[in-house]
Amino acid sequence: MIRTTTLIFAALFLVLLVAASSCTKRGSNARLTIAAIEGVEGEALKQAAVDYEKFTGVHIDVVQFPYANLFDKELLDLNSRTGAYDLLMMDDPWFPRFAESAFLTNLMPLLQKHGKDGPDPDFVAKSVAVCRHPYQTGSLYALPYVGNSQLFFYRKDLFAKYNLKPPATWDDVLAASKAIQEKEKAPDGGKMYGYVMRAAQGNAAVADFMPIFWAFGAEMFDAQGKPTVNSPEGIAALQFMVDLGKYTPPGYVSFNASEVSAHLLQGTAAMSINWPAWISAFGDPAKSKVIGKIEFTTLPSGRKPGQAEIGNWLIAIPRSSQNADLAISFLLWATNSEQMKRSAQRGNPPTRKSLFQDPELVKQFPAYPAQLRSLETSRPRPRTSHWNEIENTFGIFLSKANSGELSPADAMNQANAEIEKILQRAGQ
Amino acid sequence: MGLLVLALLVALAPVYWMVTISLKTEIDQFARPPKWFTFTPTLEHYYDAFVTRSFSEYLLTSAIVAVVSTACALVIGTLAAYALTRFRLPYNLDRKLSLWILSTRMFPAIVTAVPLFLMMRDLRLVNTKAALIIVYTGFNLPFVVWMMRGFFAEVPRDLEEAALVDGDSRLGALVRVVLPLVTPGLAATAVFCLIVCWNEFLFALVLTQTDAAMTLPVGIAGRVTQYEIKWGVMSAAGAVAMVPILVFALAMQKYLVRGLSLGAVKG
Amino acid sequence: MPRSRRFFSAPANRRELLLPYLLVAPALAVLLALSLYPLIYSVTISLQQETASGVVWTLGHFKRLATDNFFRTAMVHTFIYAAVALAFEFLFGLILALLLNQQIRGRSLFRAGLLVPMMLPPVVVGIVWRLLLNPDFGAINGTLKWLGVNTEHLTWTASPRLALLSVIAVDVWQWTPFVFLVLLAGLQAIPQEPYEAALIDGSSRWQTFRHVTLPLLKPAILIVLLLRTMDLLRVFDQIFILTEGGPAFATEMISLYIYRAAFRFFDFGYAAAMSFVLLALTNIISVIYIKLLKE
Numbered sequence: 007m008i009r010t011t012t013l014i015f016a017a018l019f020l021v022l023l024v025a026a027s028s029c030t031k032r033g034s035n036a037r038l039t040i041a042a043i044e045g046v047e048g049e050a051l052k053q054a055a056v057d058y059e060k061f062t063g064v065h066i067d068v069v070q071f072p073y074a075n076l077f078d079k080e081l082l083d084l085n086s087r088t089g090a091y092d093l094l095m096m097d098d099p100w101f102p103r104f105a106e107s108a109f110l111t112n113l114m115p116l117l118q119k120h121g122k123d124g125p126d127p128d129f130v131a132k133s134v135a136v137c138r139h140p141y142q143t144g145s146l147y148a149l150p151y152v153g154n155s156q157l158f159f160y161r162k163d164l165f166a167k168y169n170l171k172p173p174a175t176w177d178d179v180l181a182a183s184k185a186i187q188e189k190e191k192a193p194d195g196g197k198m199y200g201y202v203m204r205a206a207q208g209n210a211a212v213a214d215f216m217p218i219f220w221a222f223g224a225e226m227f228d229a230q231g232k233p234t235v236n237s238p239e240g241i242a243a244l245q246f247m248v249d250l251g252k253y254t255p256p257g258y259v260s261f262n263a264s265e266v267s268a269h270l271l272q273g274t275a276a277m278s279i280n281w282p283a284w285i286s287a288f289g290d291p292a293k294s295k296v297i298g299k300i301e302f303t304t305l306p307s308g309r310k311p312g313q314a315e316i317g318n319w320l321i322a323i324p325r326s327s328q329n330a331d332l333a334i335s336f337l338l339w340a341t342n343s344e345q346m347k348r349s350a351q352r353g354n355p356p357t358r359k360s361l362f363q364d365p366e367l368v369k370q371f372p373a374y375p376a377q378l379r380s381l382e383t384s385r386p387r388p389r390t391s392h393w394n395e396i397e398n399t400f401g402i403f404l405s406k407a408n409s410g411e412l413s414p415a416d417a418m419n420q421a422n423a424e425i426e427k428i429l430q431r432a433g434q
Numbered sequence: 435m436g437l438l439v440l441a442l443l444v445a446l447a448p449v450y451w452m453v454t455i456s457l458k459t460e461i462d463q464f465a466r467p468p469k470w471f472t473f474t475p476t477l478e479h480y481y482d483a484f485v486t487r488s489f490s491e492y493l494l495t496s497a498i499v500a501v502v503s504t505a506c507a508l509v510i511g512t513l514a515a516y517a518l519t520r521f522r523l524p525y526n527l528d529r530k531l532s533l534w535i536l537s538t539r540m541f542p543a544i545v546t547a548v549p550l551f552l553m554m555r556d557l558r559l560v561n562t563k564a565a566l567i568i569v570y571t572g573f574n575l576p577f578v579v580w581m582m583r584g585f586f587a588e589v590p591r592d593l594e595e596a597a598l599v600d601g602d603s604r605l606g607a608l609v610r611v612v613l614p615l616v617t618p619g620l621a622a623t624a625v626f627c628l629i630v631c632w633n634e635f636l637f638a639l640v641l642t643q644t645d646a647a648m649t650l651p652v653g654i655a656g657r658v659t660q661y662e663i664k665w666g667v668m669s670a671a672g673a674v675a676m677v678p679i680l681v682f683a684l685a686m687q688k689y690l691v692r693g694l695s696l697g698a699v700k701g
Numbered sequence: 702m703p704r705s706r707r708f709f710s711a712p713a714n715r716r717e718l719l720l721p722y723l724l725v726a727p728a729l730a731v732l733l734a735l736s737l738y739p740l741i742y743s744v745t746i747s748l749q750q751e752t753a754s755g756v757v758w759t760l761g762h763f764k765r766l767a768t769d770n771f772f773r774t775a776m777v778h779t780f781i782y783a784a785v786a787l788a789f790e791f792l793f794g795l796i797l798a799l800l801l802n803q804q805i806r807g808r809s810l811f812r813a814g815l816l817v818p819m820m821l822p823p824v825v826v827g828i829v830w831r832l833l834l835n836p837d838f839g840a841i842n843g844t845l846k847w848l849g850v851n852t853e854h855l856t857w858t859a860s861p862r863l864a865l866l867s868v869i870a871v872d873v874w875q876w877t878p879f880v881f882l883v884l885l886a887g888l889q890a891i892p893q894e895p896y897e898a899a900l901i902d903g904s905s906r907w908q909t910f911r912h913v914t915l916p917l918l919k920p921a922i923l924i925v926l927l928l929r930t931m932d933l934l935r936v937f938d939q940i941f942i943l944t945e946g947g948p949a950f951a952t953e954m955i956s957l958y959i960y961r962a963a964f965r966f967f968d969f970g971y972a973a974a975m976s977f978v979l980l981a982l983t984n985i986i987s988v989i990y991i992k993l994l995k996e
Binding site: 435437438441442444445446448449451452455463464468470510511513514516517518520521523528531535537538540541542543544545546547548549550552553568569571572575576579604605629632633635636640650651654655663665668669672675676679680683684687 | 724729735739743800811821824838844931941983
C-alpha cells in the first residue's frame, strides 16, 4: 500500500515538475529561437547569437537540424503556425514554397522602421534576388546570410604533371578524368579517381547535376512551365553524367558532401564541383593531404557557357513569430558588414560585395575573387513552390540512371512524367 | 558451444566498436586498417556532447518522459487489467475490450503521427514534455494491460475472497494481497515500458521543435550535417544512451524472460 | 485457467457493480483519445481533398495510390524486408534458443550478452551500423581489406544492389535476440514428460524435435512471428538513419514514404490514405496469425 501510494505521489510530483518547466518557457520576453542548419553555416549563426547576447542581453536559442529535417521542421512550424521559431535559416530553393504560401513576414515595413528603404546595396544582386518573391522583382521576405555558389575544384599539380589544360569544357573534364585515373595512383597506393560527385537521391544529385544539365543547353521547364527534362539535351546531359561516373569512386550513387570532401582531402579524386564552404579545410594540415595542390575555377562550359548554381542560405521571419521586432533587430545586426566578416572568417562565404574584396579576407581565402565572379553570374534552381517534391523525384531518377538501373533516356522520360504528375496535382 | 561464442561476438562487437569511436580522436576514427584496440582514448567527444552541446538536456528530458509516462501507464493499465481479469461483464464485454485494447498495439506509429501532432498543436502542447508523456502513455497502455492480465490470471481469487471475508474492500484486497504477488510482473512490464519510451524516435521527431523538449534519440539523429557526420559526438551520446537500459534490462533479466513467456505462452 | 476460477462471484452490492467499469474507464479514455480518435481523423482526411471551392469528399487519394509506382515499390521493399528478415531472425533465434536450453556453463552470461542488441535505441543501432558499413572508413570493409578481400564494389548501404540486404542484416542483428528470448522461454515452459515418453519410445533427436518440441512450441512461435511481422512492416527508425530510403530508392519502406508525404510534401490526405492501406494489411496479417494460433 505504501509502495503504491509513494509511487503515485512521485508520479504526480514529476508531472507537476514537468508542467512547471514547460510553462516557464513561454514566460520571458527577451528571447528568440532560430531554426538553423547543422554544420558550418549554422555554427557561425550560433556564434553570432552568443555575441549578440553579450551585446544586448537577448537570449537566442539556435536549434540545429540536418538538411532534410530542417526543411520538414520549418514547413511543419509554418503550416501549423506553432510559432516555435522566430527566425528561419533556409536554403534558397525552399524559399518559393515558403514565400508563396504567405508564411513569411514581408521585411520592407520592418526595414523601414529601422530607417532603411531597402536591403543594403552592398549585398550581391543575385543573393538579394533569391530573397524576393516573385524572383528578383517581388517583395523582400528574407536577407541572404551565406553566399554559396558553386566552384569547380581541380588538382593543379596533376594537371601540370600530365600537361593538361585547366578544364574549360565538360569534354575537357571527361578527358582529363580518364587520363589521370589511368596513369596516377593515390597517395596511399590505392586507386586514384579522375572525378568525384554527389549522386545521393534528392538534393545532392540534383545540385551536382544542374550545372551539367544547363551547360548542355537543357532546361527543366519550357516557357509555358511544362517540364522538359527529357529533351535530347537533357538526356545527353544525363548520359554524360553516367559516363563521368565511370571515373568516379564506386558508391557515388549515395555520396553526399562528406564523401566528396573526404575523397578530395585524401587526394583520391582529382576534380569535383562543390560549395566553397570547405576551402578552409583544404589548407588545414590536420585534415588535408592536398595542401596547395587544389585550384578553383568557374564551372566548365558545354554548348552553353558554364553557370554556377547559386545556393545561398537565407534568413527569414515567419509570420507566426511573436517576436518580429526583436527578430529583425538581430537579423540586421547579423547581416551587417562587421558581423558578416566574422562569419566569413569562420568559413561562411559572405553575401556582401565589399567583403569579397576585403584584403584581410582575400588573404585568408584566396578563392574569393573566383567566388564573387561565380556568385555574380550564378543561376538559381527553378523558382517553383513545388521544388522540394520535384527535386526529390528528379533526384531519384538521376540516382537510378547512375546506378545503371535505368538508361538515361528511360530515367529522363519517367522523371518527366512524374514531374508532370506533380504539377497536375498542384494545379487542381 | 563455439557457435554461441560466435553469436556473442557478433552481438557485442558492433557495440564495442561504437564505444571505441566515442573515445577516439577523429584521425583514429578513420584510420586504415581500423584500430580495434590500439588507440589513445580521449574524452573530448563526451565533453562536446554533454557540456558544449545540449545532450545533458536531452538525457534529462528522456528520463523524465520515460519515468512519468511509464508510471501513468502502469497505474491506469494495471487497474484496467485487474478489472478485465476478475470481473465478468455483460455481453462478453471484458473479452471484447481486452481484444480491442490489444489491437491498438498493432497500429503502425505513422498512422497516428499526423492526427496526434495536430491534436497537440490545438492543445498548444507541441514541443513540450507533456505531449510526449501523453503520447507515450497511450503507447504503453495496451502492453501493460496485456502483460498484467497474464500475471493477474495466475493469481487464484481465493486469496482476495479471504481478504474480503476479513473485512477488506475489493480495491484494498487488490493492493494488499494481489499486487505484492505480481510485483515481478509489474517490474518486468515497467522495464519494458521504460525501454520503449527511451528508444522512441518517430513521435519525438514530430512533436519536438527545440532543444527544450528533444529526447536523446532525436538529438543523436540530429548530428548529421551536409559536410561531415559528427561520429564522435553521436557515438558518445549513443554510448550513454545505452547504459540505463542495459543496466535495467540486465538487472531484470530473470523477470523479463518470465514476463515474455507468460505473455507469449498464455497469449 | 478456467473462467470460473478466475472471476469473482456475482456482485454483492451496487458499488461493486460499478467498480469494474470505473477501473477500466481511465484506460478506455486514454485509448479513445490517443488511438481511436486519431484513426477516425486519419480515415476522414484520407477521403477528403481541398479544392478551390472548399473541402470535397473523394476517393482521389486512393485512386492516386493505385497508379503510384513509388508506393508500389515501397510496398514491395517492405514485404521483401519483412519476409527475409523474419526468416533469418527465426532461424537464428531458434538455433540459439535450442543451444541455450541446455545446461551449459556461463549460460546466464551468454543470455545477458545476447540480449544487448535488442535493447539499443534503433537510432543508435542505425549509427553503429552506418559507421561499420561505411565503404571507405568503416570497420567492416577495413577488416575485409586487411584480410585481402577486394572491397571496391562492396559499398553496402551505398550500393543499390546491396543496400536492401545490408539493412536486412542490421535488422537481423538487432532483433534475433528478441526471437531467441521468446523461444527460449517457450522451450523452458515445456514440461519434461513428453521428452521422457519420447525417449522411452526410442525416437531419434530429429523426430523428438519435430513431433514433440515443435508442436509444444507452436504458441510461442506464432506469437513471436506475429510480433516481429508487425514490427517489420512498420520499420522506420533504422532506415531513416542508415539510408533514408536510398540509394536510388533501393531501401524505401512504406513508413518512410508515408512520413515524407506527410511532413515533407505536406500531403496529409495522401499520407492518411497510405496509412489506411498499411493498417488494413497489418490487420489482415494479424488475423491470419491469430487464426493459426487458435488451431
